[in-house]
Amino acid sequence: MRAAVLHEIGQDKLEILDDVEAVGFGPGRVRIRIRATGLCHSDLSAMSGVLPQPAPFVPGHEGAGEVVEVGENVRHLKAGDRVVVCWLPACGACAACKRGQTQLCLAGFMNAGTPNFKRAGQDVFGFAGTGTFTEEVVVDAGCAVPIPDDVPFDIAALIGCGVTTGLGAALNTADLTAGSSVAVIGCGGVGISTVQGARLRGAAEIVAVDPVEARREAALRFGATRAVAPEELADAKQQVTAGEGFDYVFEVVGRSATARTAYENTRRGGTLVVVGAGALDDHLRLSMFELFFDEKRILPSLYGGGDVLRSYERTIALWRAGRIDLEGLITHRVPLSGIDEALEQMRTGTALRTCIEI
Numbered sequence: 401m402r403a404a405v406l407h408e409i410g411q412d413k414l415e416i417l418d419d420v421e422a423v424g425f426g427p428g429r430v431r432i433r434i435r436a437t438g439l440c441h442s443d444l445s446a447m448s449g450v451l452p453q454p455a456p457f458v459p460g461h462e463g464a465g466e467v468v469e470v471g472e473n474v475r476h477l478k479a480g481d482r483v484v485v486c487w488l489p490a491c492g493a494c495a496a497c498k499r500g501q502t503q504l505c506l507a508g509f510m511n512a513g514t515p516n517f518k519r520a521g522q523d524v525f526g527f528a529g530t531g532t533f534t535e536e537v538v539v540d541a542g543c544a545v546p547i548p549d550d551v552p553f554d555i556a557a558l559i560g561c562g563v564t565t566g567l568g569a570a571l572n573t574a575d576l577t578a579g580s581s582v583a584v585i586g587c588g589g590v591g592i593s594t595v596q597g598a599r600l601r602g603a604a605e606i607v608a609v610d611p612v613e614a615r616r617e618a619a620l621r622f623g624a625t626r627a628v629a630p631e632e633l634a635d636a637k638q639q640v641t642a643g644e645g646f647d648y649v650f651e652v653v654g655r656s657a658t659a660r661t662a663y664e665n666t667r668r669g670g671t672l673v674v675v676g677a678g679a680l681d682d683h684l685r686l687s688m689f690e691l692f693f694d695e696k697r698i699l700p701s702l703y704g705g706g707d708v709l710r711s712y713e714r715t716i717a718l719w720r721a722g723r724i725d726l727e728g729l730i731t732h733r734v735p736l737s738g739i740d741e742a743l744e745q746m747r748t749g750t751a752l753r754t755c756i757e758i
């Protein structure tokens with residue numbers, strides 16, 4: 401079958417190969433025919449080495465498709481079921497799961513060193529234990545979450561990562577209050593989802609910050625009240641908050657430099673939410689004085705910062721009711737063979753989300 405493979409970390413192009421085999425089927429496992437997958441910024445970060453990932457590997461972790469077959473002991477699924485791929489499956493039994501913080505369950509990472517694919521006698525890994533830039537993938541049953549029939553595959557794929565991450569940052573982690581002032585730094589698919597979450601919660605002002613004009617324009621369509629380039633943020637802060645700083649600032653880039661900017665633009669006593677996925681060796685610097693004296697709350701948000709399956713259900717309910725726009729997040733569509741085009745659109749910031757239809 402066909403899959404897009406990165407041979408070595410640091411390469412910037414994927415090769416579409418047709419001799420890849422999905423391996424690991426057995427008890428507790430599910431084989432999925434992928435129908436749609438989004439390109440998320442974390443895929444690029446894994447390719448470049450910012451996020452740790454063994455190679456060669458099949459990127460992609462934001463996908464949806466149909467179940468082809470289920471292994472022994474899999475009771476919640478059958479062949480033909482429509483599913484979203486969850487890259488952070490909850491075991492249901494660990495301390496984090498029992499607290500309802502399934503986004504912190506590490507069970508899925510136990511398989512991270514196990515290859516999901518094989519070709520020409522060589523092991524091929526899947527990104528984050530999944531790997532969705534492929535026709536088929538075999539995953540733990542917990543990674544296959546059934547979706548209602550009215551949710552199309554392209555929308556379901558978005559729920560698998562970007563939308564859950566961005567919306568959850570506003571609704572779960574920040575638990576944003578009505579009337580507040582908000583800045584969102586980084587307005588790709590995740591940042592735009594945060595903008596929508598802030599709008600849902602009744603934020604008075606939502607300032608979208610992004611160097612790419614197309615993304616700023618998109619942010620305004622999705623509910624931002626202003627959209628500025630990074631160098632205009634200081635002016636926006638002055639105009640919106642009289643220089644005090646925003647009640648909430650969301651860092652949706654994953655770099656210490658933007659996190660520092662976000663910290664400085666948060667008001668004293670306000671909340672900085674760190675959503676971007678950053679590197680192991682990129683350190684955010686804060687002085688002990690400012691940390692204690694300014695009492696800014698720093699809240700990291702992993703995969704929406706809440707119970708993952710409940711977040712999926714909430715997203716579907718909001719989408720069905722027309723309260724959030726998910727169709728509008730898909731700005732480009734390509735077949736698997738157009739994957740390089742998708743990578744280019746992500747790197748240049750011309751796409752909010754490119755949907756790869758398989």
Ligand SMILES: [Zn+2]
Nearest residue numbers: 491494497505
């Ligand atoms: Zn668990």
Ligand SMILES: [Zn+2]
Nearest residue numbers: 440442561562
């Ligand atoms: Zn992602």
